[in-house]
Amino acid sequence: MTARPLLLTGGHLLDPSIGLDGIGDILLVDGVVASVGGSIAGPEDAERIDCSGLHVTPGFIDVHCHLREPGREDVETIATGARAAAAGGFTAVCAMPNTDPVTDNQAAVGFILAQAAKANASRVYPIGAISVGMNGVQLSEMGEMVAAGAVAVSDDGRPVVSAQLMRTALEYARTFGIPVADHCEEPTLAHGGVMNEGIISARLGLKGIPSESEEIMVIRDILLARRTGGRVHLCHMSTWGSVELIRWGKERGIPVTAEVCPHHLTLTEERVGQYDTNAKMNPPLRTQRDVDALIAALKDGTIDCVATDHAPHHNDEKNREFADAPNGIVGLETALSVLLTWLVTPGTITLSQLVEKLSCAPARVFGLPGGTLRRGGIADVTVFDPSAQWTVTGSDFRSKGRNSPWLNATLSGRVARCIVGGRQVHAIDALT
Amino acid sequence: MTVLGKDLLDLESLSVAQITAILDTAEPLKAISLRAIKKVPTMRGATIVNLFFEASTRTRVSFEFAEKRMSADAVNVAISNSSVSKGETLVDTARNLEAMKIDMVVIRHQASGAARFLAERIESNVINAGDGTHEHPTQGLLDLLTLRDKWGSLQGRRVCLVGDVLHSRVARSNIHGLRKLGAEVAVCGPRSLLPNGAEAALGVTVFDRIEAAIEWADALNILRLQLERMTAGYIPSLREYNRVFGVTRERLERAPRDLLILHPGPMNRGVEIDSDVADGPHSLILDQVTNGVAIRMAVLYMLRGGRPELAAAGMAAGD
Numbered sequence: 013m014t015a016r017p018l019l020l021t022g023g024h025l026l027d028p029s030i031g032l033d034g035i036g037d038i039l040l041v042d043g044v045v046a047s048v049g050g051s052i053a054g055p056e057d058a059e060r061i062d063c064s065g066l067h068v069t070p071g072f073i074d075v076h077c078h079l080r081e082p083g084r085e086d087v088e089t090i091a092t093g094a095r096a097a098a099a100g101g102f103t104a105v106c107a108m109p110n111t112d113p114v115t116d117n118q119a120a121v122g123f124i125l126a127q128a129a130k131a132n133a134s135r136v137y138p139i140g141a142i143s144v145g146m147n148g149v150q151l152s153e154m155g156e157m158v159a160a161g162a163v164a165v166s167d168d169g170r171p172v173v174s175a176q177l178m179r180t181a182l183e184y185a186r187t188f189g190i191p192v193a194d195h196c197e198e199p200t201l202a203h204g205g206v207m208n209e210g211i212i213s214a215r216l217g218l219k220g221i222p223s224e225s226e227e228i229m230v231i232r233d234i235l236l237a238r239r240t241g242g243r244v245h246l247c248h249m250s251t252w253g254s255v256e257l258i259r260w261g262k263e264r265g266i267p268v269t270a271e272v273c274p275h276h277l278t279l280t281e282e283r284v285g286q287y288d289t290n291a292k293m294n295p296p297l298r299t300q301r302d303v304d305a306l307i308a309a310l311k312d313g314t315i316d317c318v319a320t321d322h323a324p325h326h327n328d329e330k331n332r333e334f335a336d337a338p339n340g341i342v343g344l345e346t347a348l349s350v351l352l353t354w355l356v357t358p359g360t361i362t363l364s365q366l367v368e369k370l371s372c373a374p375a376r377v378f379g380l381p382g383g384t385l386r387r388g389g390i391a392d393v394t395v396f397d398p399s400a401q402w403t404v405t406g407s408d409f410r411s412k413g414r415n416s417p418w419l420n421a422t423l424s425g426r427v428a429r430c431i432v433g434g435r436q437v438h439a440i441d442a443l444t
Numbered sequence: 445m446t447v448l449g450k451d452l453l454d455l456e457s458l459s460v461a462q463i464t465a466i467l468d469t470a471e472p473l474k475a476i477s478l479r480a481i482k483k484v485p486t487m488r489g490a491t492i493v494n495l496f497f498e499a500s501t502r503t504r505v506s507f508e509f510a511e512k513r514m515s516a517d518a519v520n521v522a523i524s525n526s527s528v529s530k531g532e533t534l535v536d537t538a539r540n541l542e543a544m545k546i547d548m549v550v551i552r553h554q555a556s557g558a559a560r561f562l563a564e565r566i567e568s569n570v571i572n573a574g575d576g577t578h579e580h581p582t583q584g585l586l587d588l589l590t591l592r593d594k595w596g597s598l599q600g601r602r603v604c605l606v607g608d609v610l611h612s613r614v615a616r617s618n619i620h621g622l623r624k625l626g627a628e629v630a631v632c633g634p635r636s637l638l639p640n641g642a643e644a645a646l647g648v649t650v651f652d653r654i655e656a657a658i659e660w661a662d663a664l665n666i667l668r669l670q671l672e673r674m675t676a677g678y679i680p681s682l683r684e685y686n687r688v689f690g691v692t693r694e695r696l697e698r699a700p701r702d703l704l705i706l707h708p709g710p711m712n713r714g715v716e717i718d719s720d721v722a723d724g725p726h727s728l729i730l731d732q733v734t735n736g737v738a739i740r741m742a743v744l745y746m747l748r749g750g751r752p753e754l755a756a757a758g759m760a761a762g763d
């Protein structure tokens with residue numbers, strides 16, 4: 013880290029973690045925040061970047077994405093994923109372990125970190141598998157994975173079916189102080205389902221996934237966290253019932269945290285339309301009642317943070333019959349704009365709350381560095397224009413994936429710069 | 445643009461006028477099948493592919509007769525000898541067929557939405573001959589025609605679909621078509637075989653007991669119970685299904701009025717319907733089959749730009 017000092021001048025500094033909300037400068041030296049707020053002269057050799065008209069916030073952190081490497085380098089690599097993250101303002105992302113082979117050992121964790129270092133873009137934190145091969149049977153070697161750099165464990169993509177395995181995972185992970193992130197889905201109820209069970213699935217003749225398949229696992233995990241004292245993190249919450257259960261758990265002081273994805277905050281099952289596979293994901297898009305409850309839960313802290321569940325797929329895989337298309341959408345490069353357009357612009361949440369949910373909270377939940385512009389903290393900074401308009405075409409995505417439900421939508425908010433460890437990894441000089 | 449547009453994919457998106465036009469067009473076409481020479485030249489030169497990804501006898505044969513009686517050239521492509529088994533995607537199959545310069549595809553596929561998927565990707569007309577558990581519009585239309593023949597109008601008539609509504613494309617097409625033409629629609633069956641929240645989702649009344657449905661209805665459309673529903677755990681046994689939901693003569697005899705009986709076939713006699721009922725005086729089951737050919741002729745004719753008001757005259761001229 014021998015980059016030149018970086019001085020961002022005249023931007024609107026916004027950081028709820030230290031109560032920062034106003035015009036000012038920030039100086040980044042040797043990978044850390046050297047000074048923040050007010051007018052900063054800075055050293056002679058500093059690179060000066062005019063940020064007037066832009067917001068300057070702690071870098072966003074995505075605790076849930078799929079970078080596909082190793083195994084499906086045709087749809088994403090750690091490098092393309094890390095560049096997509098930077099383009100979306102995420103200075104750090106957590107990569108889920110459902111790769112091929114599964115990230116279930118220290119060597120695999122080391123591989124991801126090595127690839128990320130070469131990518132020279134956003135930070136990538138590996139998440140290790142809960143069970144060997146994500147087979148739901150035998151605990152993986154969490155201690156070694158944490159020592160190698162894993163920040164959490166999860167079998168995401170699959171639920172932890174065995175309650176006993178979930179219990180022991182929560183107990184065992186306590187030793188290393190990492191959360192156990194669960195994909196909540198009761199598999200016998202969800203079996204064969206391809207969209208939310210409701211009015212639309214009945215009309216389209218598609219097998220539904222009932223809300224209860226998520227909620228049964230949510231309450232199971234909360235109860236096991238109560239029993240064990242282990243920290244459970246609930247991935248991609250999608251139903252109002254889950255919100256009520258999490259609230260119940262938090263009121264009792266049970267160590268549970270939760271995330272919600274931009275699509276579950278802004279789209280409903282109606283978006284499936286006539287079998288649009290870019291509206292197919294798991295958990296599925298639900299109803300307006302669910303969307304409203306998730307937004308309220310995000311605001312009141314019942315749900316801690318936003319995560320993208322970025323899941324690139326090849327166009328050939330999505331361009332087929334709905335039931336046979338894979339689940340998932342890309343999200344890294346649209347998350348900020350989608351939330352600005354649908355939640356901040358109408359006044360549902362404030363820009364400060366958005367920064368809290370995209371940056372401060374995920375850092376706290378996963379115990380990661382960053383999430384703050386506090387002096388001495390790592391120099392991970394996102395600079396964006398909340399009102400710049402752009403139309404999503406997919407062709408300018410850094411991700412290899414084009415599977416977005418927002419193709420052709422015009423969104424507000426563009427990332428101008430993404431700074432990781434005091435170095436720019438993404439920069440656009442003219443935003444519109 | 446024809447009355448129907450490019451494709452016939454479902455009844456949910458058709459207007460009352462479009463449905464009525466198809467039924468009105470089918471009416472004079474019935475006569476063709478009664479002639480000694482059952483053929484008119486209306487669709488001479490048109491090439492049609494019957495693309496069946498699922499086994500079907502009745503629907504495929506019905507379409508084939510309709511095509512032949514309209515003088516179209518039809519080719520049957522069945523799953524057993526299609527390239528799908530070699531891993532070709534539906535989109536590639538479609539493009540290859542279109543490269544052979546065809547005019548129309550009749551598709552039967554196990555995936556809901558497959559017909560629309562195809563229609564959005566090729567220029568040819570597409571007719572949905574059943575897509576997954578979504579719709580089977582020509583079956584819905586022939587059921588409407590059969591009931592309209594008996595009643596003159598469906599307005600205010602009560603029709604109950606009995607059985608596995610959850611997995612039935614026939615049920616969905618019937619529900620949309622019947623409601624559009626003014627009928628009241630109910631469903632009856634074990635709740636495990638009805639869509640959760642069917643009332644709101646499909647605009648139907650739900651009867652838990654077949655006795656109550658029979659008391660209410662003017663007609664029953666009895667759905668085929670797929671035998672695999674039992675092994676999949678939706679119902680305990682075929683025996684119990686027959687005892688609780690089977691349409692039997694004894695049950696019908698207690699009805700306050702004579703009920704018309706429809707069944708899309710193939711029947712499981714002694715399961716969802718007893719032979720006394722299937723072969724009884726109020727059964728329209730064979731009328732349905734006869735009307736199926738006329739409905740399919742009408743749909744072929746209209747999608748190729750034929751004008752409904754000229755159907756009778758046009759067919760006569762081709763005699």
